[in-house]
Amino acid sequence: MTITEVSKKFDLSQDTLRYYERIGLIPSVNRNKGGIRDYTEEDCKWIEFIKCMRNAGLPIEVLIEYVGLFQQGDATIDARKKLLTEQRxxxxxxxxxxxxxxxxxxxxxxxxxxxxxxxxxxxxxxxx
Amino acid sequence: MTITEVSKKFDLSQDTLRYYERIGLIPSVNRNKGGIRDYTEEDCKWIEFIKCMRNAGLPIEVLIEYVGLFQQGDATIDARKKLLTEQRxxxxxxxxxxxxxxxxxxxxxxxxxxxxxxxxxxxxxxxx
DNA sequence: GTAACACTTGAAGTTAACTCTAAGTCAAGA
DNA sequence: TCTTGACTTAGAGTTAACTTCAAGTGTTAC
Structure with missing residues (x-):
């Protein structure tokens, strides 16, 4: 999926999508041979999740932390649960x-x- | 009431109180002979109202408009009702x-x- | 082949809502 | 009298969250 398609699908600007990726709010997206982003279904799930959380006012900083913990694997499950509970x-x-x-x-x-x-x-x- | 007292009462910084007054988010507060703010009960009611609305995320700009309409008197009742309804x-x-x-x-x-x-x-x- | 177009990056600019600073006034206490 | 401390103002600085810009690359349309 191209950035244009994802942008339309989630009603987020291309700039915002690139910004989210740059700051680590979504895991980094694969590029094709031309260096152009090619979003997977998984990327889309992250974007949808982040959009939902941002809509409810969860701060970007906290969500970056969550994504970071997630990428570190199962050892961070407790920390992730704590983070989500606080935010809830x-x-x-x-x-x-x-x-x-x-x-x-x-x-x-x-x-x-x-x-x-x-x-x-x-x-x-x-x-x- | 002094700004220090009002600040403590509503848990808003003195800077924020002065800022709110400066931008017209609360009607202007009387000064004593020394030029120092002396908040009335009426002023406090406004502050409490504004704080409540801000807590719920109503934008400052909209609240400034509401205060402005209020100060223009009964002719703006319709406009005020419309504004509040939209915000609600x-x-x-x-x-x-x-x-x-x-x-x-x-x-x-x-x-x-x-x-x-x-x-x-x-x-x-x-x-x- | 060249023009148009979608994309890339890093960096600068914007907006809302404060928050802080500088320079000054004034009243009360040692 | 001098100093402390609360207050005043105008204006500059900060923070979060984008948003725009500048300069460049690669693909498609004629």
Whole structure:
């Protein structure tokens, strides 16, 4: 798979894909004789995983560490589990914060809905 | 209330408080005869609101716009409601993304706990 | 054969959101 | 009186995460 195809498939720019590879956020991709990237299915799985984690706000630095641990093999399973567990807990904390904010926004929006009605009534009065 | 007190109360640095005021993220704070900020209860409410919204990831730019609309009075109620509604919808979308990632992380962690070697370890063979 | 085009690299530039620095004012304490 | 320390401002610096640029290579279309 070419970078153009992968870029379209995951809606990530070619620049971002090259950047991710350069910093070790995805394992390095094989090149053909012309030096051009040829992504395998496995590469795509990594990209999809990383994209998902980044969408949820996991920092690049942490994900680089995860990829690094992964490439070191089974000896790092414990460390990987620890890393993922920490990130999961932080994710839950962020979601709880967001839930609070969501409720607050909903309250505010509801109040604005009620505030608009009196104004509309004012307008009606002045019309007749 | 002094900036030191407000800083401690909300766990925001003094620099951040001054920065927020400078860019219009909170309405401007009164100064005493010496030119030193004296925060009112009202100021604190704004700060608390902004902190909550920032924690949930609402962009500063959008919040500045909200504060601006607020200061223009009742004529902007519709616009404010629209702005908040858009932000709420985006917040929900982000939370849904995060929920998916959370489930995925939980799966992965569970697999590590069960000491089942993840499928991706197969991939490792090809690279070093 | 040459022009267009997709790709390569390393490095510089951008954006959001702070964070720090420098230079200065002012009130209180030894 | 002098010094300490909290505060002021404008502006420069930092960090994360891209994004763009410059210069060059290799493949395809006419």
């Amino acid at each position: 807990d932080q994710l839950i904390a962020r979601m709880e914060d967001m839930q609070k904010t969501l409720e607050r926004l909903n309250c505010k929006i509801e109040r604005y809905e009620q505030a608009i009605i009196p104004i509309e009534n004012e307008l009606k009065k002045s019309e007749d | 919808d985006q917040l929900i979308a982000r939370m849904e993304d995060m929920q998916k990632t959370l489930e995925r992380l939980n799966c992965k962690i569970e697999r590590y706990e069960q000491a089942i070697i993840p499928i991706e370890n197969e991939l490792k063979k090809s690279e070093d």
